[in-house]
Amino acid sequence: MSTSSALIETSHLIKKFGDKVAVNDISFNVNGGEVFGFLGPNGAGKTTTIKAIVGLLQPTSGTVKVAGYDVQLQPMQAKAASGFVPDTPNLYMKLSARELLRFVGDLYELKPEKAAERGDELLRLFDLADVRDDLIDSYSHGMQQKIALAAALIHDPKVLVLDEPTVGLDPKSARLIKDMLRQMADRGAAVFLSTHILEIAERMCDRIGIIDRGNLVAVGTMDELRAMGKGERSLEDIFLALTGGAEVAEITEVLK
Amino acid sequence: MTSAAAAGRSAGWKEPFHPEHSILHHVWKLLRLQISVTWSTFRTARLRRKIGTIIVVLVTVLFAGGVFAISWFLLGALRSPELERILIEQNQPSLTPFLETVPVLILAGSFLGILLTSFGVLLSALYLSGDLDFLMAAPVPIRAVFVAKQLQAVLPNFGLIALFGLPVLFGLGASGGYNFLYYPMVVIVLALLALAAAGASSLLVMGVARIFPPRRVAEVIGAVGALLSIICSQSGNFVNAMHLDEQNLSPEQIPFAAITRFNAIWNPLSWPGRGLVDLGEARLLPALLFLGLTVALAGGLFLLSLQVAERLYYSGWANMQAGGRKKRTAPKVRRPGVVPAGTASPVRAGAAASFLSEFIPQPVMGMIRKDFLTLRRDPRNMGQLITPLIVGFMYVFILFRPGGFPIEGRGEAPDWFMQLIGTAMLYSNIGISLLVGWSLISRLGMMGFSQEGKNYWMLKTAPVGAVRLLLAKLLVAYLPGLVMGTLFMVIISLIRGASISILLFGLAVVALSIIGAAGINVAFGVVGVNLNWEDPRKMNPGLSGCFSMLLSFLYMGLSVVLFFGPPLLFEAFGLPELAGQAAGLLLGGAFSIACAVITLGLVKNRVPRIGES
Numbered sequence: 001m002s003t004s005s006a007l008i009e010t011s012h013l014i015k016k017f018g019d020k021v022a023v024n025d026i027s028f029n030v031n032g033g034e035v036f037g038f039l040g041p042n043g044a045g046k047t048t049t050i051k052a053i054v055g056l057l058q059p060t061s062g063t064v065k066v067a068g069y070d071v072q073l074q075p076m077q078a079k080a081a082s083g084f085v086p087d088t089p090n091l092y093m094k095l096s097a098r099e100l101l102r103f104v105g106d107l108y109e110l111k112p113e114k115a116a117e118r119g120d121e122l123l124r125l126f127d128l129a130d131v132r133d134d135l136i137d138s139y140s141h142g143m144q145q146k147i148a149l150a151a152a153l154i155h156d157p158k159v160l161v162l163d164e165p166t167v168g169l170d171p172k173s174a175r176l177i178k179d180m181l182r183q184m185a186d187r188g189a190a191v192f193l194s195t196h197i198l199e200i201a202e203r204m205c206d207r208i209g210i211i212d213r214g215n216l217v218a219v220g221t222m223d224e225l226r227a228m229g230k231g232e233r234s235l236e237d238i239f240l241a242l243t244g245g246a247e248v249a250e251i252t253e254v255l256k
Numbered sequence: 257m258t259s260a261a262a263a264g265r266s267a268g269w270k271e272p273f274h275p276e277h278s279i280l281h282h283v284w285k286l287l288r289l290q291i292s293v294t295w296s297t298f299r300t301a302r303l304r305r306k307i308g309t310i311i312v313v314l315v316t317v318l319f320a321g322g323v324f325a326i327s328w329f330l331l332g333a334l335r336s337p338e339l340e341r342i343l344i345e346q347n348q349p350s351l352t353p354f355l356e357t358v359p360v361l362i363l364a365g366s367f368l369g370i371l372l373t374s375f376g377v378l379l380s381a382l383y384l385s386g387d388l389d390f391l392m393a394a395p396v397p398i399r400a401v402f403v404a405k406q407l408q409a410v411l412p413n414f415g416l417i418a419l420f421g422l423p424v425l426f427g428l429g430a431s432g433g434y435n436f437l438y439y440p441m442v443v444i445v446l447a448l449l450a451l452a453a454a455g456a457s458s459l460l461v462m463g464v465a466r467i468f469p470p471r472r473v474a475e476v477i478g479a480v481g482a483l484l485s486i487i488c489s490q491s492g493n494f495v496n497a498m499h500l501d502e503q504n505l506s507p508e509q510i511p512f513a514a515i516t517r518f519n520a521i522w523n524p525l526s527w528p529g530r531g532l533v534d535l536g537e538a539r540l541l542p543a544l545l546f547l548g549l550t551v552a553l554a555g556g557l558f559l560l561s562l563q564v565a566e567r568l569y570y571s572g573w574a575n576m577q578a579g580g581r582k583k584r585t586a587p588k589v590r591r592p593g594v595v596p597a598g599t600a601s602p603v604r605a606g607a608a609a610s611f612l613s614e615f616i617p618q619p620v621m622g623m624i625r626k627d628f629l630t631l632r633r634d635p636r637n638m639g640q641l642i643t644p645l646i647v648g649f650m651y652v653f654i655l656f657r658p659g660g661f662p663i664e665g666r667g668e669a670p671d672w673f674m675q676l677i678g679t680a681m682l683y684s685n686i687g688i689s690l691l692v693g694w695s696l697i698s699r700l701g702m703m704g705f706s707q708e709g710k711n712y713w714m715l716k717t718a719p720v721g722a723v724r725l726l727l728a729k730l731l732v733a734y735l736p737g738l739v740m741g742t743l744f745m746v747i748i749s750l751i752r753g754a755s756i757s758i759l760l761f762g763l764a765v766v767a768l769s770i771i772g773a774a775g776i777n778v779a780f781g782v783v784g785v786n787l788n789w790e791d792p793r794k795m796n797p798g799l800s801g802c803f804s805m806l807l808s809f810l811y812m813g814l815s816v817v818l819f820f821g822p823p824l825l826f827e828a829f830g831l832p833e834l835a836g837q838a839a840g841l842l843l844g845g846a847f848s849i850a851c852a853v854i855t856l857g858l859v860k861n862r863v864p865r866i867g868e869s
Contacts, residue, residue, distance in 0.1 A: 013375065054717045057868055075864070080719035090710035094633040099626075107718035108620025135633070151714070 003032065005033045007159045007190035008053060013062035015048050024214035025062070030190045033063040035181055037205030038194040043241050045085065045214040046194045050163050051244055054084040067158050080108065083152030087163040089144040093137035097147050098129055100136065108155040115154060122150040126173070141168040149177065160184060162193040166200060177208070178204055178252040202235040206249075281401030286391070290408055320423045327427025331355060335431055357519045358428050360529030363449060366417045367525060370453035374410050378461045380455065381409035384571060386790070392573065402458075410454040418446060425532075434536030441535055445528045452554035455561030458673075464567040524553060528542060616731070619720045623728035624735070627707065683820050686762035688748055693741030693770040695810060697733045701777025702804055704729035705785045706868060712787050712867050722863035726778060726856050733774040739741040741766035761837045765819045768845040772811055775852025780804035782859040785866050811851055819844030
């Protein structure tokens with residue numbers, strides 16, 4: 001259910017680390033109301049692309065726009081419109097969940113009362129209300145992941161970027177997050193997520209982008225991706241065909 | 257072999273564990289891994305860093321060579337027959353017993369130094385290092401893991417001690433024409449003592465880790481360690497202040513008496529040094545006795561730690577895993593906008609926060625609040641922050657002693673000169689307050705950005721610009737410095753009975769002067785930012801830390817001249833004190849603010865790129 005306006009626009013994005021090209025001239029859009037899945041093998045350039053979108057890395061060339069704002073030229077506006085959940089939830093371990101959410105509320109200049117109200121709401125939703133005053137260093141990985149998501153949602157962003165959001169989550173929490181992301185998209189937000197779980201991508205995402213060795217090798221809906229291939233039906237087969245499934249055979253050979 | 261293993265082998269499965277391999281084989285395997293990591297880190301580092309590392313190694317070698325040459329020369333001079341003759345003529349004690357005690361002191365100091373300093377590092381290495389899960393699950397004997405971790409932990413301390421100790425010991429041997437066996441034995445004994453100290457320390461670590469959670473102990477040890485080191489380093493001041501050293505000994509007799517007492521034959525710590533001197537001077541029988549005892553005791557202590565480790569180490573580590581996370585609750589938040597209850601003075605702190613939030617943007621206030629909470633709750637940070645406070649308290653304590661006023665001498669100095677000296681000494685009280693403020697600021701400012709560590713992504717993805725980030729870090733460094741400096745200023749002024757005008761001038765100097773210091777330190781903290789650490793004590797600012805110290809010293813000197821110069825000059829020329837103070841505040845204040853603004857302005861464009869390298 002995508003709205004017409006593109007909330008994430010990458011144009012000829014290139015990121016090099018020394019001589020190594022991590023992301024090579026990729027361009028794609030994610031519209032409001034859309035859940036966009038970003039797939040790729042390990043080291044393909046997914047996290048680098050994500051970091052360029054949320055302003056953690058300066059691209060070598062090309063542009064990234066979030067909610068219409070250039071992330072490099074108008075970083076404050078672009079960042080104010082987006083929320084980010086990294087693959088490893090590094091959080092301030094000596095703060096409690098409530099203090100962390102209040103801190104994030106301050107960074108986004110939310111009114112303290114509103115931030116507290118929304119923080120409590122999110123903590124209740126993620127089943128963390130009972131531990132909201134415990135220090136984060138006493139939380140499990142899954143709980144920290146949920147706090148990171150709550151922190152990304154506290155200012156109700158137009159654009160949500162998630163790097164492997166379901167890693168370390170129990171099935172109930174994973175389901176909750178999937179439902180929540182769908183709801184956000186239905187309300188007009190753009191949700192950009194990277195995942196290795198192809199089943200999640202196939203079921204949740206309106207469109208999928210596949211990156212391999214820094215190149216965007218395919219973008220489209222499931223039907224469009226199927227049409228591009230040679231008769232593969234499942235996303236797994238399409239993914240392996242596009243990113244070199246021959247490696248699977250090699251792995252089997254090594255394990256013999 | 258069990259039937260399952262036999263079945264596995266018949267199916268072509270190769271068993272990765274070889275019981276026939278010795279413990280040394282496994283230890284070497286683990287150490288080789290560490291060497292590979294170190295080599296890879298060097299190989300993949302930037303050219304600038306590689307060159308820097310090579311220079312550091314060369315300088316270290318040169319330093320060791322220099323220490324050796326100086327020791328050889330000085331100790332040789334002390335052994336000269338001419339000096340011996342002069343000492344006899346002057347009826348002074350011979351230096352030979354003192355020279356023979358040098359190895360005793362160095363070796364005993366090395367043992368005690370490693371024993372005392374390795375507790376924290378061993379605790380981290382044995383229980384908290386990131387690769388323990390991997391090593392414990394690998395087919396490597398637990399004893400090998402223990403030894404490898406122990407070696408990795410004590411190696412830096414051993415290296416440091418060897419850097420200073422070995423050249424002196426070699427210099428002593430060269431100056432005394434010692435037997436050639438002396439030199440390899442020095443290295444062997446030093447290494448054995450280091451192992452014994454590490455063994456004893458690890459026994460203590462294993463014992464403590466069975467009672468208290470290692471993570472908590474590691475946090476507390478930072479604070480306790482800092483406290484102890486300051487008390488030790490300042491104990492001389494205490495002793496002087498309390499006149500504890502006034503015994504019936506002349507100043508030149510005190511070290512000799514202490515050394516003689518330490519070099520007693522019944523003291524096991526003197527045996528390694530005595531053995532080495534005997535070996536060097538070819539007294540083989542006593543050498544054999546003392547060195548044999550040393551090897552037996554040091555080796556025994558190390559072997560005991562190995563034996564105990566077999567039982568205690570794995571069970572302690574396993575307990576830690578099973579114990580899980582202990583629930584630790586943050587102080588309750590009363591309502592949004594108010595600091596957590598449970599702080600020392602929540603109402604006052606809340607009022608101060610509300611007052612500040614009138615002038616300071618919300619994101620900046622949020623960052624300040626967050627920084628103070630995280631700094632306060634991690635004792636490892638408090639360990640670093642406590643240093644300036646202790647220094648301040650020590651000096652206040654010393655001020656309680658009689659004196660601190662100009663010495664009258666023979667009364668020949670003119671009145672105006674004595675008055676000027678008196679005023680200068682009153683202004684020196686402000687200096688102590690500044691010292692406290694500056695020391696606190698150097699830690700908070702320099703580490704402002706590094707403090708964020710791997711959490712920096714939260715700030716970087718938030719809509720907070722460079723100016724606000726710098727302002728937050730400036731205030732996080734400035735405000736505690738201001739509070740402590742003011743507190744010390746008031747206390748010292750009360751003790752010394754300073755006039756109101758001096759007190760007010762002092763308060764203004766403290767408030768203005770530390771802005772510049774905060775700006776310089778925050779700016780260098782941006783240049784040398786290090787976000788990749790696990791333990792806050794390892795936030796190494798690198799080369800920029802050295803530059804920051806140098807520039808800070810320069811700044812301190814200039815600001816002292818600008819703040820205090822005009823009032824002293826005005827007084828010397830008989831002009832009004834108030835006008836002099838106003839001129840000082842104007843000059844010093846402008847300089848301080850300019851330093852803060854210029855240094856922060858220079859690094860402003862670097863801030864958006866922090867964490868991208």
